Amino acid sequence: MKLKDIIKKGKAGGTPKSSVKKYYNGNIPFLSINDMTKEGKYITYTEKTMSKLGLENSSAWIVPEKSLLYSIYASVGFVSINNIPLATSQAIFSIIFKDDIDLEFMYYHLTFYKKYIHKYIETGTQQNLKAETIKNFKIKIPPLEKQEKISKFLSSIDKYIQIHEQDLNNLKKYKKGLLQKMFI
Structure with missing residues (x-):
């Protein structure tokens, strides 16, 4: 089946304008790929935070805890699970799975899948994957x-x-x- 067949919601985040200081240093954890590489499998902390105003003025959304986080820009294919609600940059595609899908299983599945994603990566100024490409990954469940x-x-x-x-x-x-x- 395709990944999109087992997703309740899948969406990339967004980054508020960095020049507007009141969009940052709020109480919403704001995940970057750097946080994913530091924290590893489980995300419990982010270096940056954003304000509610920053959330409202970007395409970021609150990703509920126990969602799967998948990096899609530059460092493509990193996978984590968030243990806290958070917002992400556009470099991360967040996935909420349907009830008959084990989150940990999908973590391992997509971690293993990393070695195959090179054929899906688009190159421009940096490597990236489109959300639609991810949703069309063929997987065995x-x-x-x-x-x-x-x-x-x-x-x-x-x-x-x-x-x-x-x-x-x-x-x-x-x-x-x-x-x-x-x-x-």
Whole structure:
């Protein structure tokens, strides 16, 4: 099926004029691709915020928490899930899925799909994907129960990797400390 067949709402965001200061520094988290690359799978914080006035004077919209965020400009194909309501720039296509779709499954599906998107990317001053192109991605969707099993399994592997990355970082710090003591 096509991605558009499983979407309740899918829309890119927008950026208010940066020269109008009162559009920014409000209480609405404003997501950029930079935030996505820093935060990773789950978005809980954004560096920038916008005001209600900024929201009203742009094509940005409030993306409800537990939506899928997909970068479509420059750094194409980054995928995240927002754990907070937020607005996004036009460089991010936000997706709210129908009820029979597991959000985590789609996170992994579209993360895997990143290696294939080069054939859909349009180049101009920067690489980008059009919303219509994304909506027409052909994807295989198993029944919800299977989606949930797959996403739980992959999430458990992610947690395992995270634990061992932390252990590795701790060992590197320990080694550095030992080396300093040995040679100073």
